[in-house]
Amino acid sequence: MKEIILNHPMIEHKIAILRSELTSTKEFRELVSEIATILCFEALKDAPLKEINIKTPICETIGKIIDENNYAFVPILRAGLGMVDGVLTLMPNAKIGHIGLYRNEETLEPVEYYCKLPSNIENKTVIILDPMLATGGSGSAAITMLKKRGVKKIKFLSIIAAPVGIEKIKKEHDDVEIYVAKLDEKLNDVGYIVPGLGDAGDRIFGTK
Numbered sequence: 001m002k003e004i005i006l007n008h009p010m011i012e013h014k015i016a017i018l019r020s021e022l023t024s025t026k027e028f029r030e031l032v033s034e035i036a037t038i039l040c041f042e043a044l045k046d047a048p049l050k051e052i053n054i055k056t057p058i059c060e061t062i063g064k065i066i067d068e069n070n071y072a073f074v075p076i077l078r079a080g081l082g083m084v085d086g087v088l089t090l091m092p093n094a095k096i097g098h099i100g101l102y103r104n105e106e107t108l109e110p111v112e113y114y115c116k117l118p119s120n121i122e123n124k125t126v127i128i129l130d131p132m133l134a135t136g137g138s139g140s141a142a143i144t145m146l147k148k149r150g151v152k153k154i155k156f157l158s159i160i161a162a163p164v165g166i167e168k169i170k171k172e173h174d175d176v177e178i179y180v181a182k183l184d185e186k187l188n189d190v191g192y193i194v195p196g197l198g199d200a201g202d203r204i205f206g207t208k
């Protein structure tokens with residue numbers, strides 16, 4: 001199981017602005033998208049390349065390209081939607097599935113309400129998008145839903161994670177690679193990440 005925590009001054013800078021309650025909806029969305037691009041860049045480090053013949057203005061040569069058909073992005077609704085534009089800047093032709101999950105506010109257990117995936121999903125590397133990995137309940141449930149549909153290779157991108165969330169995914173799905181921009185300290189007694197950024201979905205969509 002691979003777990004990558006980005007460690008970079010630029011990420012610290014963007015996360016600091018993202019966390020602030022003074023940050024506007026517009027800037028919040030832009031930052032979520034930018035950090036998603038950086039996470040995806042990191043997650044594609046092992047992408048297989050295929051050779052193609054190309055002709056530069058100078059000569060013929062061999063170029064190496066990624067086959068975007070081998071990938072699908074799957075945002076967890078709602079907040080994962082905020083990461084889609086950012087990852088598409090790297091792979092504009094990748095297919096996109098959607099998984100609908102919300103946390104029951106009392107039990108913190110994930111409730112499934114939607115699942116629509118691209119055809120041939122079982123042969124693609126699926127990159128799950130969700131800015132928050134708190135208890136890990138939603139992330140783990142999304143991975144289970146994908147595995148039930150035959151997906152074998154899964155990567156999980158998250159902007160802020162709590163240690164307990166990472167541990168849950170590791171325990172239940174040790175074959176999944178996790179990429180996190182910032183590892184936070186803990187959860188509070190109502191399941192929010194501390195210091196966190198509050199409710200990611202509400203901040204992206206301006207619903208509170």
Ligand code: PRP
Nearest residue numbers: 077078079102103134135136137138201
């Ligand atoms: C948030 C977040 C994750 C989940 C993380 O979604 O986007 O999906 O909580 O918490 P967990 O790790 O404890 O499961 P939420 O349930 O608030 O739904 P929303 O995206 O529709 O706002």
Ligand code: URA
Nearest residue numbers: 134192193198199200
């Ligand atoms: N979901 C969020 O949006 N924020 C948290 O801190 C935890 C779960």
